[in-house]
Amino acid sequence: MTTKEGGPYDAVVLAGGGAARLGGADKPGVRVGGRALIDRVLAACSGAGTTVVVAAPRPTARPVVWAREEPAGGGPLAALDAGLARTSAERVVVLSADLPFLGEQTVRRLLAELAVSGADGAVLTDPDGRDQPLVAAYRRDALLREIAVLGARDGHGHSHDPDPDHGPGGGGLTGLPLRRLTARLALTRVADPLAAFDCDTWDDIASARARIREHGNVLDEWISAVKDELGIELDVDTGALLDLARDAAHGVARPAAPLTTFLVGYAAAQAAARGGAVGGVEVVAEATRKAAALAARWADEDQQEAKPGPGQSDSAQSDSAQSDSAKPGSAPGTSPDAG
Numbered sequence: 001m002t003t004k005e006g007g008p009y010d011a012v013v014l015a016g017g018g019a020a021r022l023g024g025a026d027k028p029g030v031r032v033g034g035r036a037l038i039d040r041v042l043a044a045c046s047g048a049g050t051t052v053v054v055a056a057p058r059p060t061a062r063p064v065v066w067a068r069e070e071p072a073g074g075g076p077l078a079a080l081d082a083g084l085a086r087t088s089a090e091r092v093v094v095l096s097a098d099l100p101f102l103g104e105q106t107v108r109r110l111l112a113e114l115a116v117s118g119a120d121g122a123v124l125t126d127p128d129g130r131d132q133p134l135v136a137a138y139r140r141d142a143l144l145r146e147i148a149v150l151g152a153r154d155g156h157g158h159s160h161d162p163d164p165d166h167g168p169g170g171g172g173l174t175g176l177p178l179r180r181l182t183a184r185l186a187l188t189r190v191a192d193p194l195a196a197f198d199c200d201t202w203d204d205i206a207s208a209r210a211r212i213r214e215h216g217n218v219l220d221e222w223i224s225a226v227k228d229e230l231g232i233e234l235d236v237d238t239g240a241l242l243d244l245a246r247d248a249a250h251g252v253a254r255p256a257a258p259l260t261t262f263l264v265g266y267a268a269a270q271a272a273a274r275g276g277a278v279g280g281v282e283v284v285a286e287a288t289r290k291a292a293a294l295a296a297r298w299a300d301e302d303q304q305e306a307k308p309g310p311g312q313s314d315s316a317q318s319d320s321a322q323s324d325s326a327k328p329g330s331a332p333g334t335s336p337d338a339g
Helices: 037-044 076-084 104-117 140-153 202-212 218-230 238-251 256-273 280-305 314-326
Strands: 010-014 051-054 065-067 091-096 121-125 131-139 187-191
Touching (some): 010 037, 010 076, 037 051, 051 076, 091 104, 091 140, 104 121, 104 131, 218 238, 238 256, 256 280
């Protein structure tokens, strides 16, 4: 997929680690905010033309290409080598599968920095300023060049002809740390301490779960989770929808709030199905505008009916009503001597 940050890119997500500090738990499948960690990472790189996950296949919220290093468990450099074999774009975003706060905006920043810097890669740094090579954007040719050198040094030179199931044999790379690769690259750096936060321990996971439930984060997190669960790519104006819900609740009735926002979404879906939608965001915005205007008119009518009629004061209305009800034999809408 083409982006404004320098053209198309692919993504490689490394998800096959042993998670020793989690007691061997399935770390990519651990949920934060109701979503598996791997699905949160896949959402952040949803703009990739091809997303390769290096791990044993598993259910994911988004479609991916699967790859596996040989031998399995051969370490991050061998896994990266296997993932690169399934990519073709000039730029590759490389990510670990345990980044709960990574978002699309950070991925775009990395790609933009790579585009303007001329470096081999743009890597995120953590709060201590340390490089995070598994939260980075690289030039694919630079990675392939240096991986080939490292493999040849260990007597295992190889080519990148994709195998249907595995990468091109990472024997010479087995057990090598990523720093052996990144030390050979010209890198530029992007500071984003929150996006660089990864979940290595259960304490990290507890911290992540607590953070997303903080007042300033919970709504955005919930909207993102629902969109992922329903397979929705649409970016919505959350503020406008909340304003609509408030107006419907105050101007009509409390239950009108969720029903109105549901109907706005349904109207947008119908417009898209008819082929009349210029764009999903525009359709939702227009439906929201119409519903908000209706809620305002509804509230105005209610206020007008509460006001006295022309030439009649509130006290006159009250006195008249009391006088009629006090007459003997009178009934609503009748006078005593009628008929």
